[in-house]
Amino acid sequence: MSEHAEHAGDETNYVKIWATLLCLLIVSILGPFLGIKIVTLIAAFGIAIVKAYLVAKYFMHLNVEPRYAVYLLTTMLVLVLLFFAGTAPDVMKHEGTNWVKPVVHVETHAPAQH
Amino acid sequence: MRPIANTRMAAGIPTGRLAVWWVVASEIVIFGGLLASYIMHRIAHPEWGDQAANTNVWLGGFNTFVLLTSSLTAVLSHKAATAGNGPKAARLLYATCLGAVIFVCVKAFEWTTEISHGYTITSSTFWSFYYTAAGLHALHVIAGAIIMLLVAETAKKNLELHRVELIGIYWHFVDIVWIFLFPLLYIAK
Structure with a gap:
């Protein structure tokens, strides 16, 4: 059993x-209803970043995991x-400069009629 | 006697847990690549906001609540397993599976509604991203639930309790992916 779990709270x-x-x-959910972009x-x-941090730190126990795991995951994020x-x-x-992207498709804004 | 692969610790992490971290690392690249592609296309096409307005933020929010709650039961299951209480760990894993079932059912309802309104995977690039990202995530939810049922079967007999933590780590990662999918697909209109 994991020895670090007992430190996790x-x-x-x-x-x-x-x-x-x-x-x-x-x-x-409610924030966007204010209609202010920022x-x-x-x-x-x-x-979302704060929520992900809380889940990773306290539920995945990255705060007590050897640094190896943190470095591994951070490396993948850097690759992304x-x-x-x-x-x-x-x-x-x-x-x-000297190029214009060709139009390769047309977005459909309305759903297909069935 | 336990197999040597479960006990050696070249990296200071038990091998099983180390393997799960590598799975999570590879998943970061898979989902990270997908989400990064979506973000760069979304920024380049502000008009996608009109199509994103057709996703149901309340159902997405409810599913976020379900996954966050299932993460709680997963970590409590880990706690029970740490205390050597296999049956309790198994019960909490079943509760986590229930969360997975609810999530998939809500997702199925959502997709049925959207498809019936004509928003299919070929309707536009936005909907292609939407169904690909949400569908890939849903497959991970289903896979996690199946593995969790298998782990719960042994855990309730107080066997292989270390596996409870391993599936928990995977499940929390699935939760984190949804934490980012939710604002990208449902909130950013």
């Missing part, structure tokens, strides 16, 4: 973290960021 702490996660969920972004993605940095400019820019 008792049931009450887990329930408190779960309650915190639910409060954050409610804020992330609030929506913070409510949606800022809170590298992928994003390498491909995003090509996807997100529609034109550049």
